[in-house]
Amino acid sequence: MLQVNNLSKVFRSEGGSVTAVDDISFSVDDGEFASIVGTSGSGKSTLLALLGALDSPTNGDIIIDDRTITGLRDRQLVDYRRKTIGFVFQNYNLVPNLSAVENVMLPMEYAHVPASERRKRAKKLLEQVGITDEKLQRKPGRLSGGEQQRVSIARALANKPKLILADEPTGNLDSENGTMIFDLLHKLARSEHTTILVVTHDLDIAGRTDRTFKLKDGKLQKK
Amino acid sequence: MNLFSRGIRNAFRNVIRTSSIIIILALSIGLSIAMLAAKQAVQDKIATVKQSVGNTVNISPAGFRGFEGGGTALTSDQLAKVSKVSHVISVTQMLSDRLDSNTTNLQSAIEAGQLGQRFGPGSSDTQPQLPTTDSSSSSPGTGTNTITRSFTPPVTITGTNNLSTTAAFNGNSAKITSGATINASSDENVALVGKALAEKNNLSVGSTFTAYNTTITVKGIYDTGTTFGNGGVVVPLATLQRLSSQSGAVTSATATIDSLDNLATATTAIKSALGSDADVSNSQDVASQTVEPLESVKKISVFSLVGAVAAGAVIILLTMMMIVRERKREIGVMKAIGASNAKIMGQFIVEALTLTILGLLVGTLVGIAAASPITKTLVTNSTTSSQSQQFGGGPMGAPGSNAGSRPVGGPAFRSIQQTSRQTLQNISASVGGSTLALGAGLAMLIAILGSAVPAYIISTIKPAEAMRSE
Numbered sequence: 032m033l034q035v036n037n038l039s040k041v042f043r044s045e046g047g048s049v050t051a052v053d054d055i056s057f058s059v060d061d062g063e064f065a066s067i068v069g070t071s072g073s074g075k076s077t078l079l080a081l082l083g084a085l086d087s088p089t090n091g092d093i094i095i096d097d098r099t100i101t102g103l104r105d106r107q108l109v110d111y112r113r114k115t116i117g118f119v120f121q122n123y124n125l126v127p128n129l130s131a132v133e134n135v136m137l138p139m140e141y142a143h144v145p146a147s148e149r150r151k152r153a154k155k156l157l158e159q160v161g162i163t164d165e166k167l168q169r170k171p172g173r174l175s176g177g178e179q180q181r182v183s184i185a186r187a188l189a190n191k192p193k194l195i196l197a198d199e200p201t202g203n204l205d206s207e208n209g210t211m212i213f214d215l216l217h218k219l220a221r222s223e224h225t226t227i228l229v230v231t232h233d234l235d236i237a238g239r240t241d242r243t244f245k246l247k248d249g250k251l252q253k254k
Numbered sequence: 255m256n257l258f259s260r261g262i263r264n265a266f267r268n269v270i271r272t273s274s275i276i277i278i279l280a281l282s283i284g285l286s287i288a289m290l291a292a293k294q295a296v297q298d299k300i301a302t303v304k305q306s307v308g309n310t311v312n313i314s315p316a317g318f319r320g321f322e323g324g325g326t327a328l329t330s331d332q333l334a335k336v337s338k339v340s341h342v343i344s345v346t347q348m349l350s351d352r353l354d355s356n357t358t359n360l361q362s363a364i365e366a367g368q369l370g371q372r373f374g375p376g377s378s379d380t381q382p383q384l385p386t387t388d389s390s391s392s393s394p395g396t397g398t399n400t401i402t403r404s405f406t407p408p409v410t411i412t413g414t415n416n417l418s419t420t421a422a423f424n425g426n427s428a429k430i431t432s433g434a435t436i437n438a439s440s441d442e443n444v445a446l447v448g449k450a451l452a453e454k455n456n457l458s459v460g461s462t463f464t465a466y467n468t469t470i471t472v473k474g475i476y477d478t479g480t481t482f483g484n485g486g487v488v489v490p491l492a493t494l495q496r497l498s499s500q501s502g503a504v505t506s507a508t509a510t511i512d513s514l515d516n517l518a519t520a521t522t523a524i525k526s527a528l529g530s531d532a533d534v535s536n537s538q539d540v541a542s543q544t545v546e547p548l549e550s551v552k553k554i555s556v557f558s559l560v561g562a563v564a565a566g567a568v569i570i571l572l573t574m575m576m577i578v579r580e581r582k583r584e585i586g587v588m589k590a591i592g593a594s595n596a597k598i599m600g601q602f603i604v605e606a607l608t609l610t611i612l613g614l615l616v617g618t619l620v621g622i623a624a625a626s627p628i629t630k631t632l633v634t635n636s637t638t639s640s641q642s643q644q645f646g647g648g649p650m651g652a653p654g655s656n657a658g659s660r661p662v663g664g665p666a667f668r669s670i671q672q673t674s675r676q677t678l679q680n681i682s683a684s685v686g687g688s689t690l691a692l693g694a695g696l697a698m699l700i701a702i703l704g705s706a707v708p709a710y711i712i713s714t715i716k717p718a719e720a721m722r723s724e
């Protein structure tokens with residue numbers, strides 16, 4: 032479902048240029064749960080940003096379900112981020128003055144889901160990740176890190192994306208919470224038949240995924 | 255939960271900051287509203303003054319300075335030309351003369367007073383001393399006869415062919431308090447006598463007095479409300495021309511024009527008809543001169559208005575730029591989860607509008623409270639400074655003749671200047687519905703101007719901002 036051909040990203044600045052992603056090609060199957068590992072600065076986050084159309088590549092193509100993402104117009108890119116991708120960030124990135132439910136409803140509003148459906152679906156998703164009752168109305172500042180990450184997983188699933196991109200989702204959590212979040216992602220991906228690409232430096236976690244890609248200096252290392 | 259409620263809620267994310275911004279914004283909006291009200295009040299006043307002045311053209315002999323002398327009287331023939339000028343409805347002609355003890359048995363209702371004694375033109379050699387011996391001896395400290403000249407104030411007699419204008423009554427509007435009016439176009443020996451003069455000389459309707467060796471019958475008594483105005487005699491124009499042996503002579507005339515719009519054209523036409531024989535000025539010139547300080551107040555209020563609106567826009571601009579910068583990553587996150595630029599901009603514009611509307615609400619109260627004091631202060635400051643320069647004029651209704659000031663008008667115009675000056679300061683500004691609507695519109699303009707740059711910044715923020723960890 033995901034195919035990447037000769038993808039490169041070069042950051043240019045006064046001090047020279049950095050090739051963060053260097054001529055990468057790979058593909059991921061439908062419903063697959065894959066992980067990306069690599070040392071700090073190896074280009075994992077950059078690759079994820081390119082896949083989620085948060086940034087544009089210097090070279091190469093990204094093809095999802097036979098649709099080439101690279102070269103799309105701005106408006107189509109917004110639509111792609113909205114409907115095809117669900118993002119989970121290392122530092123949760125919830126909107127601070129919105130409650131848990133409102134955070135999960137936000138992507139649905141952007142995708143023009145009818146208002147009445149939004150709240151229902153948001154509550155259902157939050158229930159699936161274990162956020163219930165009065166925690167639904169809490170703002171991120173009053174939730175624990177693990178709880179915030181669970182809300183952010185619910186938010187990523189809001190518009191039933193085909194591909195979930197998670198950048199070190201357990202990076203800020205202790206191992207117990209990390210394992211719980213990971214299991215949750217795994218379970219939901221299975222039940223919703225969603226493809227997942229998760230960046231991690233936890234080799235235990237990587238070992239439990241269907242496939243692991245290893246990045247070094249922006250290059251993909253064949254195992 | 256939608257874009258609007260989020261925008262409104264975001265406006266209160268930092269309560270202390272929001273309150274301070276609202277207060278500053280309220281001051282600038284309040285000032286804008288006060289300035290709008292001031293401008294409106296001044297504009298209305300200008301219109302009222304100009305309207306009340308009416309559409310008349312004043313004609314006086316060239317170089318004429320009332321009884322101070324100068325100039326050659328106009329003739330009825332010349333004024334006949336004026337009547338033919340298009341848009342002229344009617345021409346009121348006047349001849350003024352002064353009656354002294356040689357020509358009348360009337361005694362002036364006006365006491366010469368100490369200054370009158372000093373400045374009066376009379377001298378004891380040429381003038382019989384009637385009541386003046388009384389007044390000079392009864393005022394102690396005036397010294398001897400060498401300083402105090404005897405002077406009998408003369409009685410002004412005015413001939414006019416139209417009694418409906420104020421000009422005949424020393425520039426005041428007059429009421430007939432007893433008797434009836436006279437036929438101004440007749441040639442009879444009849445007169446209207448001012449109330450004060452009538453009292454002084456025990457005249458009533460039907461009494462007679464002598465002037466120019468002719469017996470004249472009092473037909474009515476009039477009251478103008480002023481001592482000078484009540485000290486005169488008014489007779490038909492033809493009568494005075496005959497009695498004073500000034501056949502066809504006119505010392506001032508007033509042409510009435512059909513509409514204000516034609517005033518300027520008609521004035522020019524009259525000027526060219528009379529050539530250099532006459533000074534021609536129209537009432538609007540006088541009014542314009544009178545309302546000049548108001549025009550400058552209007553300018554000040556417009557400048558302040560623009561300044562206040564600009565200040566408000568800058569406040570919102572800086573605030574929104576600060577907020578957008580602060581929430582750069584949040585904006586990136588919104589983009590990453592599928593928000594379009596328009597949605598995010600919309601949310602921030604709602605936030606800016608919320609601040610502006612709250613500023614508007616508080617600012618309206620500020621504006622209502624400040625409108626009248628500000629207007630009054632502006633008007634008082636600018637009219638008092640110009641008043642002394644404009645005021646003045648010779649005795650008995652000579653034109654305003656202070657050095658440097660343009661000689662304009664006769665008695666009628668002097669009264670216009672006087673009354674409009676008095677009413678100028680009697681101004682009050684109120685914040686009406688239209689002012690508020692305009693103020694609200696300006697506030698929206700402030701919000702939109704102040705949101706434009708932040709909106710642009712929003713559009714340049716990359717969704718990849720979401721990936722940054724601090």
Ligand SMILES: Nc1ncnc2c1ncn2[C@@H]1O[C@H](COP(=O)(O)OP(=O)(O)OP(=O)(O)O)[C@@H](O)[C@H]1O
Pocket residue numbers: 042043044049050051069070071072073074075076077078
């Ligand atoms: N916006 C940018 N401008 C310039 N250089 C960048 C930018 N973003 C990333 N880089 C550089 O690209 C390289 C890859 O960065 P990236 O964030 O993808 O690494 P990573 O594998 O996610 O590292 P970590 O494990 O620390 O998160 C690094 O050398 C980084 O300095």
Ligand SMILES: [Mg+2]
Pocket residue numbers: 075076077198
């Ligand atoms: Mg990273």
